[in-house]
Amino acid sequence: MVAGARDWVSGNIPPHGDLDDHHIVPASWGATNLSGNLIHTILNRTPLTAETNRNVMGKNLPNAYLPKMMQQNGEAAVRATLESHFISPAAFNILLREPFTSADFEAFIAERQRTIQDAIESLLIKERLDLPPKLRELDTDVEFIELRLRAVIENSLEGEVELLPSHVAQRTTERIHRAERQNAALDGQRYTTLAGKLEYCDLRELQDxxxxxxxxxxxxxxxxxxESLATKFGQLAELRNxxxxxxxxxxxxxxxxEAAILWFNHTLAK
Structure with a gap:
């Protein structure tokens, strides 16, 4: 829960006592499509409220329940919420595949493992575990807003990379190239997409x-x-920094x- 994992339907951080351990891809599907206990890997599990687990997901595959969630709450909000569970945009897209095969499951598990490992490394480097609980909660809120901003931008630009302002495109390309030199395993194809490039934008570039x-x-x-947008971005950036x-x-x-967080949460929920 360090990343502030939010319930997939309400979008809120649920009380600990109301959590269920949920299979993202249902165990019933794994029983007939996978060998051994692979379906029960921790990489295929995440904490959710009992109501969401039992009444929304149930025994359905993600390619059945995710479209319903997007129809109800909007694609940007759903993608941002799942990112708080270390389900990256690439992993999200894998879950939507139709038909969903054992090879797709393995691809999802590999991508989620990479995302979690990156998050652990990032957490240790930033030393965010040393933050007092209240500030750690604010840090989680800020990160969630950044995720939702990216999702809203991607949706509003309809995935068209060419629409990025030239200075933003140049900076993100430079950062991605540096990351590729440092990590040969980086998925270069993903970072040619708008969603991938937005991962390398800072808060002020999202504002731009x-x-x-x-x-x-x-x-x-x-x-x-x-004017109001600039004010709220400024307040959020000051807290984030x-x-x-x-x-x-x-x-x-x-x-x-905190006021900026409330404003963005309300605005991004539209």
Whole structure:
């Protein structure tokens, strides 16, 4: 739960006592399509509320229950929520495959393992476990907003990489190239997509995409005015920088950051 895993239907962080250990791909499917106990691997499990586990997922495959969730809550929100469970966009797309085969299951498990390993490394490097509980909760909230922003941008731009502002595209390409040199196993194909490139955008670059002159009409109905958007991005960025760089956070920064979190949660839920 360090990543602030949210319930797949409500989008809230559920109380610990209300959690069920859920198979993402159902055990009943694994019993007839996989050998051994592979279906029960921890990489195919995640904590969810009892209601979501039993009444929404049940014995259905992800390619059956995820489209229903997207229809109810919107694709951007569902993708962002699943990312809080270390289910990357690539893993999400694998789960939607039709038909879903044993090879797809193995691909999903491999991708989720990579995502979790990256998250553990990131957590240790950032030393976020040393944050006080309240600040760690705020850090989780900020990260969730970043995930939802990426999903909203990808959806609004309809996956078209060419629509990225030139300076954002250049910076992300440079970062991806550096990452590829450092990690030969990096999935280069994924990072040619808009979703992949957005993973290498910082918070201010996400703001530049949304508020850019040519792209703003795609976002205006959701965010209102550029002025209010800039204010909230500024408050969120100030809080985020304090959290991620182990700086002291005064009460004003914390309260303004909390207000920005509430605003973004409301705005991104539209």
């Amino acid at each position: 995409i949304v508020a850019g002159k040519t792209l703003w009409p795609r976002f205006e109905a959701r965010f209102g005015t550029k 304090g959290l991620r760089h182990s700086r002291s956070i005064d009460e004003v920064t914390r309260m303004e950051g």
